[in-house]
Amino acid sequence: MLHPFHPMQKLAEQLLQQAEEAFAELPDQAGVVHGRRRITQGARGRRTSLFPSRKNGITIALESQVEVSHCLLLEQNKHVIGYRCQPLEIPYAPGRCYYPDFLARTQDGRWRVSEIKPDKKQLDAENQQRFETVSTLLAHCGFEFCLVDENDLPRGTHLDNLYWLYCRSATRSWAAQEIELAQLLLSNHSHPTTFGEAQSQFIREGLPPSLVEYLLFHGQLAANFDRLIQLGTPVWSVA
Structure with a gap:
């Protein structure tokens, strides 16, 4: 068990608080819940969308059409009781923060973080290192991390x-x-x-x-x- 003042223990507490806040956040007047990194709908060069989630009882702002496919799988998954988009701000290096695409809560109380990319095999060295670092940090904090690409999703x-x-x-x-x-x-x-x-x-x-x-x-x-x-x-x- 980590010491209460250990930096990793502090990060774990921060992430758990962010996760709880994300699931407690109320929708705006349009019924949409936005994450910590707000997604502007209709932004030039992006195929943003709004997904009406039956499982969450809210509409979720998405950054790409690939994320719609992931939402459908989360809606199907009987072990997932809820999920949010852009829910966490994870400091992984001095002055650097990472905002994962999804956070899912499972029936057995686990937290599952997912990042959606077009192709995992085409990641550059910087992104590979970033996701390896984030995966290690999350594991120490009791969160699962999964990198998902179009090959893992229905098309x-x-x-x-x-x-x-x-x-x-x-x-x-x-x-x-x-x-x-x-x-x-x-x-x-x-x-x-x-x-x-x-x-x-x-x-x-x-x-x-x-x-x-x-x-x-x-x-x-x-x-x-x-x-x-x-x-x-x-x-x-x-x-």
Whole structure:
């Protein structure tokens, strides 16, 4: 255990306080939560965006379209209970601070820091050294660090399907009884049904058809995401 006055212990306390403050921050009048490094929407040369997070109950300002893909994976991840963008200011060298892209809080109480880059293999020597230093500092402070690039994220048709399913299924809250009944109905099929047939079955049982989208997005139903999901797309239960 580090001494209470050890510099690393002080940094750990500062980061934990920043993390708690980030999750306690209230949205502005537009319903958007900004991080410690404010992202200006519509800035020239940047593909900024606003992401309506169902899991967080807020809209998050993002710096790139690649970050949208990461948000979708965080929304899917059942172990993640919440996340924020640009949440921390990490001093890693004299006069130098680093602002990571994401901070996620997991069900078991861990903090996970993520940095999103187009290609990890194309990082210059300065960035490689910076991320190695930051990773070591965070590990000593009890935070995980992960460097993510486009190869780790859904792209193309897979991304289009995920975003469509998310937008369709995030319009309401789902009761546990609804989800359990839907899973029971689909588990009775000995072979794959189709997207449209599953919707029709839900309607007959008094369930909203968009519950199919919810189950697909959260991995409780499976389909081939490399092709656009349509009414005739085969879907099947995940054991």
